[in-house]
Amino acid sequence: MNILVLHRDNVPLSLRSQTPFWESKDVFITSHPFVLPQTDVPDYDTFVSDELDKLELYKYDLFVLPLDLSESYMEYTGLRVAAHIRLTPKWRSLTTPILFLCIEKVEDIVRFASLGEIVNSYSVFCSSRTEQDDLLKCFYYIDKSYSKTKWSIEDFTNSPEYQSFLLRMRCIQAPANYASHHSLANEWAIMRWNDMMTNHISMGEKDFTKMLYYKYLRTTYGNGQQLNKWRRDNPYIEKIAGIDSTKRLILIDDEWEKGWSDILSYIASVSGYQFDYCKIDKKWDRTTLIREVKQFVSDNDHHTDCYLLDLRLHDTDFDETYLKQNKLRLSGYDILDYIKSCNKANPIIIFSASNKVWNLKNAVRSIGVSSNNNEGAIDYVLKETPESALKATESYKLYCDFVNSIRISFKLSELKKIVVKQRELTKISDNVEPLNEFVNLAILDKGKNNNSMLKSCLMTLMTFVEDYIKDRFELIETGDKNAKRIQLTWTKSYSNTTINGDVTKHVFVKRKQIESSSRYYIEDSYYSEDPTEPMDLYGKISSKGDIGILLSVLYIQYRFNDHDINTFFLPLKRKRNAISHESKKISLSYDELYDFYFKIIVPIIEHDNKNVFKNKKNE
Amino acid sequence: MNKTLILDDRLERRNVLMKDKDTVELNNCVNKGWLTFITELPTSRDELEKVLTNYSMIAIHRSWMVDHGVENLIEEIIRRNNDYYIVYSGGISQNLLLNGRMRLNMNAASFYSENLPVMIKRYATGETTQPLLELLYGMSWKLALLLEYRNLIWLGGSEYDYDKEYDLRVLIADNARIPNEQLSLDWIEREIQKEKYNFTLL
Numbered sequence: 001m002n003i004l005v006l007h008r009d010n011v012p013l014s015l016r017s018q019t020p021f022w023e024s025k026d027v028f029i030t031s032h033p034f035v036l037p038q039t040d041v042p043d044y045d046t047f048v049s050d051e052l053d054k055l056e057l058y059k060y061d062l063f064v065l066p067l068d069l070s071e072s073y074m075e076y077t078g079l080r081v082a083a084h085i086r087l088t089p090k091w092r093s094l095t096t097p098i099l100f101l102c103i104e105k106v107e108d109i110v111r112f113a114s115l116g117e118i119v120n121s122y123s124v125f126c127s128s129r130t131e132q133d134d135l136l137k138c139f140y141y142i143d144k145s146y147s148k149t150k151w152s153i154e155d156f157t158n159s160p161e162y163q164s165f166l167l168r169m170r171c172i173q174a175p176a177n178y179a180s181h182h183s184l185a186n187e188w189a190i191m192r193w194n195d196m197m198t199n200h201i202s203m204g205e206k207d208f209t210k211m212l213y214y215k216y217l218r219t220t221y222g223n224g225q226q227l228n229k230w231r232r233d234n235p236y237i238e239k240i241a242g243i244d245s246t247k248r249l250i251l252i253d254d255e256w257e258k259g260w261s262d263i264l265s266y267i268a269s270v271s272g273y274q275f276d277y278c279k280i281d282k283k284w285d286r287t288t289l290i291r292e293v294k295q296f297v298s299d300n301d302h303h304t305d306c307y308l309l310d311l312r313l314h315d316t317d318f319d320e321t322y323l324k325q326n327k328l329r330l331s332g333y334d335i336l337d338y339i340k341s342c343n344k345a346n347p348i349i350i351f352s353a354s355n356k357v358w359n360l361k362n363a364v365r366s367i368g369v370s371s372n373n374n375e376g377a378i379d380y381v382l383k384e385t386p387e388s389a390l391k392a393t394e395s396y397k398l399y400c401d402f403v404n405s406i407r408i409s410f411k412l413s414e415l416k417k418i419v420v421k422q423r424e425l426t427k428i429s430d431n432v433e434p435l436n437e438f439v440n441l442a443i444l445d446k447g448k449n450n451n452s453m454l455k456s457c458l459m460t461l462m463t464f465v466e467d468y469i470k471d472r473f474e475l476i477e478t479g480d481k482n483a484k485r486i487q488l489t490w491t492k493s494y495s496n497t498t499i500n501g502d503v504t505k506h507v508f509v510k511r512k513q514i515e516s517s518s519r520y521y522i523e524d525s526y527y528s529e530d531p532t533e534p535m536d537l538y539g540k541i542s543s544k545g546d547i548g549i550l551l552s553v554l555y556i557q558y559r560f561n562d563h564d565i566n567t568f569f570l571p572l573k574r575k576r577n578a579i580s581h582e583s584k585k586i587s588l589s590y591d592e593l594y595d596f597y598f599k600i601i602v603p604i605i606e607h608d609n610k611n612v613f614k615n616k617k618n619e
Numbered sequence: 620m621n622k623t624l625i626l627d628d629r630l631e632r633r634n635v636l637m638k639d640k641d642t643v644e645l646n647n648c649v650n651k652g653w654l655t656f657i658t659e660l661p662t663s664r665d666e667l668e669k670v671l672t673n674y675s676m677i678a679i680h681r682s683w684m685v686d687h688g689v690e691n692l693i694e695e696i697i698r699r700n701n702d703y704y705i706v707y708s709g710g711i712s713q714n715l716l717l718n719g720r721m722r723l724n725m726n727a728a729s730f731y732s733e734n735l736p737v738m739i740k741r742y743a744t745g746e747t748t749q750p751l752l753e754l755l756y757g758m759s760w761k762l763a764l765l766l767e768y769r770n771l772i773w774l775g776g777s778e779y780d781y782d783k784e785y786d787l788r789v790l791i792a793d794n795a796r797i798p799n800e801q802l803s804l805d806w807i808e809r810e811i812q813k814e815k816y817n818f819t820l821l
Contacts, residue, residue, distance in 0.1 A: 010774060036715070039694060041706075041724055044713035072716040073767035074756065080713060103773035104766070108791075112766070128773065211712055282682075283628055315631035322634055 001027045001143050004055065006034045006065040006081060011101055012130040015064060021132055027139060030060070034069050034081070044070070044077065048084050049210035057085065058092035062142055067102045067109065076113035080212060082124065083115055083172070086165060087215040095156050097123040097146045099138065101130065117168035122161035157219070172216045189353065189383040190259040191218075192395045197266075240271040240403050247410045248303055251277035252293060252335060253310040253351065264308070273410070276300065286314045290331055294338045301342040305413035306406060308351045308381075309336060345416045345443055347409030349402075353383035379405040379446070408447035414594050415442055421602060428609040434464050435601065442590060454588050455575075461596055462575050465568065468604065469553050558607055560600070567595040621742050623654045624674040628683045630658065632709075636731035644736035653743035662687050668696050675700075676742060676750065678730070681708035703742075703750060705730065714755055723751045733757070748808075764807050765791050771814035 005015045014021070016031045032055060036047060057063075063085065070077040082098050085091065100119065102109070106126055110116035119126055123146040127138050156162050191209075208214050249268060253260055261277045268275035278296045280289065293313070297304075311332030316322050323329065332350075339346045381402045418439055425432040438460040445453040554560045554568065574588055627633060633642065648654040655674070660683075661667050667689070671677060677697055684690040684706075697704040704722045707730035715724040734757040742750040752760040769787040 010770075012774075036717070038718060039691070041715070041717060041722075043711055044715055044724075068767075068770070070713075070715050070717075072720070072752075072755075072763060073770050074759075074763035075713065075715060077713065077715075103770055112762070130774075213712070285631070315629065315635050319631075319635045321639070322631075 002060045003062045004060040005031045008035045010066050045211045062097050064099045079115040087219050095151045097142045100126045103128050121165040166220050174213050243273045245272045247305040248274040249306050250304045251308045254280045254313045290334050306347045306409035308349050343416045343419050345419045347412045349405045350380045412447050473553050564599045568600045621675045623676040623739050626679040628658050641733050648739045654739050676703040678705035681706050
């Protein structure tokens with residue numbers, strides 16, 4: 001029988017060294033002094049983990065230790081060491097019996113020690129006998145009754161005995177910084193994501209993995225076997241495919257150094273987009289923090305496509321009384337406002353582990369563009385918390401949520417360019433205000449491609465172009481109406497200039513006679529998509545409310561080519577279809593609308609305001 | 620008067636971890652001159668020593684020392700001056716008394732508890748001989764000594780004194796009921812040291 005005795009010289013002398021007495025009884029004692037260094041004192045959990053790591057615990061049939069392994073008896077550090085043994089599967093000693101040598105009765109241990117319940121758990125014993133013969137009887141009894149070979153680790157961790165032990169260990173306290181900074185949740189989520197990666201990031205054994213609280217959570221909620229079982233049927237986390245390499249993600253999280261910057265940087269590097277993070281210093285006071293983060297956003301906003309933002313960035317965000325007394329809100333909201341004020345189309349993903357923030361999920365999702373256009377986020381991604389006890393599939397789903405939000409955000413970041421362009425256009429023209437409606441609608445849609453929203457966006461752009469041109473141009477028909485080709489002339493009415501152009505090079509109209517009316521309606525196709533196709537112009541292009549004006553102006557006044565005209569013409573057709581079939585789903589994407597804006601609307605405004613534009617540029 | 624120094628580089632920490640009434644108590648300690656709160660210390664040996672010698676109990680947040688690379692220097696100065704030394708941090712998972720109850724490693728949440736202002740006051744006015752035990756266990760600090768003493772005499776084995784153990788058992792059982800002031804344990808520290816000495820010789 002191999003027995004490991006852990007002590008700090010506070011067990012009977014006979015257990016502190018191998019003696020002939022034990023050998024004659026086939027009992028082999030390994031004595032291991034378990035003494036904290038007096039200088040450079042490490043954290044106790046780290047010390048315990050490191051020490052036990054060295055001891056090859058699986059070799060032993062029994063562990064013997066006192067209740068106290070530190071200087072002050074009432075710290076009951078022996079119980080903590082035992083809890084480490086029971087909560088660390090990798091040491092393969094979950095079932096090995098533990099014997100405490102102590103004078104205290106079990107009920108006193110439970111009463112005085114926070115981890116006292118461990119003495120009531122499976123294969124844990126207490127003995128106040130210190131004589132060799134008494135101890136020997138005790139060892140034999142334990143060996144006979146509780147041989148560790150009875151259980152496989154998997155069987156044991158799923159057994160009612162172990163589950164009951166875990167219930168008794170609910171008293172394990174989260175260290176203070178974890179309660180206030182939810183960093184364990186961060187670390188937990190990072191571990192879960194890392195577990196699911198095709199290529200694990202080498203994160204080393206971080207200190208937090210040695211903490212008893214972490215081990216408890218990991219054993220209770222993050223059972224490695226559950227994960228392995230899940231892995232057999234599920235994919236690993238892969239890169240986010242198809243992302244443009246110019247896209248850039250920014251992380252704003254006070255816990256960036258806990259591992260998020262590492263793992264997000266890894267995902268970005270394999271997916272091929274750029275990543276950076278704000279190096280928040282924990283020592284900044286609230287005002288400094290907000291100022292520094294705003295400065296970071298200001299310096300980076302022009303080439304950022306998505307912000308990943310935690311709302312609780314400062315210690316004071318965890319103190320509700322403080323926030324209430326000082327009439328403050330979470331510091332993350334100040335940053336959110338600032339990001340939106342830099343560019344209202346900035347995609348922001350709220351990235352938080354806080355249960356309280358979780359409650360805001362729906363609120364955040366429902367916020368789009370507020371009245372002052374400074375609020376709103378694209379989405380909310382929950383950082384998994386250990387306490388949420390998610391299954392591996394649920395963890396994976398959270399990762400998928402993240403991937404989905406990143407995709408949508410990167411797509412929506414195109415809107416940022418429109419907002420910037422709108423600012424430029426506003427400086428040179430008084431007429432572009434209606435276009436802001438398009439941006440607001442697109443932000444509200446949050447990449448969902450909601451059909452009504454798309455329709456509204458399209459209507460906004462089309463109406464703008466139609467009104468803009470009709471306000472300025474009037475078609476004057478000339479030439480022979482019966483001829484195959486007709487000459488159209490229009491007046492740029494607001495400047496009384498006449499411009500001539502041969503529309504027939506580009507426009508053709510199929511006629512359709514309706515009953516007895518001699519009038520021809522433009523019915524089917526207005527524009528030859530194949531430039532080599534012979535023009536087929538039969539009828540009259542009516543002068544008012546007609547697409548002929550629009551096309552003619554675009555071709556001749558603004559000199560658009562066929563390809564550019566398409567970006568206007570095809571959505572126009574769909575718009576007309578949508579109007580005539582009100583319930584019909586419109587087949588359109590935001591990319592087409594962005595093209596429409598940049599290839600048609602912007603050149604028109606800039607063309608008509610060339611001088612102003614030049615002057616502004618020179619300024 | 621025994622004066623205490625607390626270095627905390629993040630003032631919000633106290634606001635978050637401490638209840639309002641305890642913060643008021645702590646501010647009283649500052650007003651009475653028993654306690655000094657600072658956010659920075661000099662890092663050169665001479666200047667550091669000059670500041671620290673004004674206090675006989677020093678509590679410093681671990682991160683500040685680690686960031687400034689002065690852990691060993693501070694410990695050396697405090698040990699030489701035989702001062703009480705408290706290292707606290709949110710990352711400390713287990714409170715530990717060290718160096719013959721002269722040093723305490725403590726989780727920040729335990730440190731900023733209701734025990735802190737009480738201990739500072741009692742230490743300043745000379746009402747306690749075990750300030751770190753009082754900080755750690757509050758009203759139960761005598762129980763910690765009783766349990767330790769009983770454990771030591773039990774470890775004595777053959778010289779186990781059942782009468783003494785019985786008396787202790789009664790004291791331990793009564794601990795919660797007897798007001799601290801009425802439970803005189805002046806003798807116990809001496810006895811504990813004697814038992815420790817005897818046991819080491821066994």
